[in-house]
Amino acid sequence: MQANIITRLLFMERCRLCHSPIVNESCSAPKAVCPTCWQEIMSLCPSLELCPLSGGRSLFIASGAGYHGMVKKLVLKLKYDGDCLLAEDLSLLLARAWTLIAAKDENGGPGLVPVPLHWSRLFRRGFNQSELLSKALSRSQGLACLPSALRRVKLTTAQLDLGRAERFANLSGAFQGNRKVAGGACLVLVDDIYTSGATLSAAGETLLAAGARQVFALTVARAHIS
Ligand SMILES: [Zn+2]
Known part of the structure; x- marks a missing residue:
């Protein structure tokens, strides 16, 4: 005993x-x-709101929490340690924000698209934190996870070192959409943090150009945007 x-x-x-x-x-x-x-x-956690994505043409985003304190610690731990249990826990914050998007989707059952890493970064890190989060949310909400809808074809400079305008320019041509998967679909991009919106808007515009009917974005946390 x-x-x-x-x-x-x-x-x-x-x-x-x-x-x-x-x-x-x-x-x-x-x-x-x-x-x-x-x-x-x-x-x-702040009250939830679905707001226009900064820099995005017609994309709306919802985030589950502010990017500071304990949430920031957990997001960094997931990103740098690949702690899969943390992906499960942080997906509870995604699920919180997901309720806003679920209410907007008229046809139901949108597909989740993790923001992809370039293959060389994925090789070095060994996992994509956005994919871990998407899979956890897909399991808890019964949604399809469609990582093949989007590829990252350009290895970009780390966004942290760049100013706002440079961030958007850096992402130009970074993604390639898969028309067979994205065509006609309602898709929800999933990422860990929303900072300038440059990555999410470049990814979202690529999905729209590949024929997606509608694209939303969902992140665990949102940083204060200057
Ligand atoms: Zn504790």
Whole structure:
């Protein structure tokens, strides 16, 4: 009996924020963040809104949280450590924002399109955090995940080092849409963070040019935009 308790403690997930053991048994609760930290995250989440994507012609975006504090820590941990359990938890923030888009889609059942990485970056990192998030959301909401709708064909400079106008220019010709998958479809681009909107609008415009009927964007978090 005591050995069982020790084994449980050893293999118990620990909160990625406060390192306390996670004892939440509910299957819909976060798995990598303890209930106390999660409650704090949710209490700081802004009210949801579907807004025009900065720089996008006709694209609307919804984000589940602000990009700061604990959410920022978790997003960075997912991006640099590939912690799959965190993708599951952060997809709960995507699901929160998803409700706004679900209400706008007249035909139901849109497909999720993760913002792709260039193959060389994917090779180096070993995973695409946007794809992990899309797959987690697709499982929880019963939506199709369509990574083949979009390819990243240009290796671009890291956006962080660029000014706003340069960010948009940097993304020119970066994506290629797949007409067979995107044609006539309602698609939802999924990414971790919304900063300048340059990546999402370039990806969205590419999907529209490939024949998509409608494109929305959904991110875990939104940075303050200057
Ligand atoms: Zn915690």
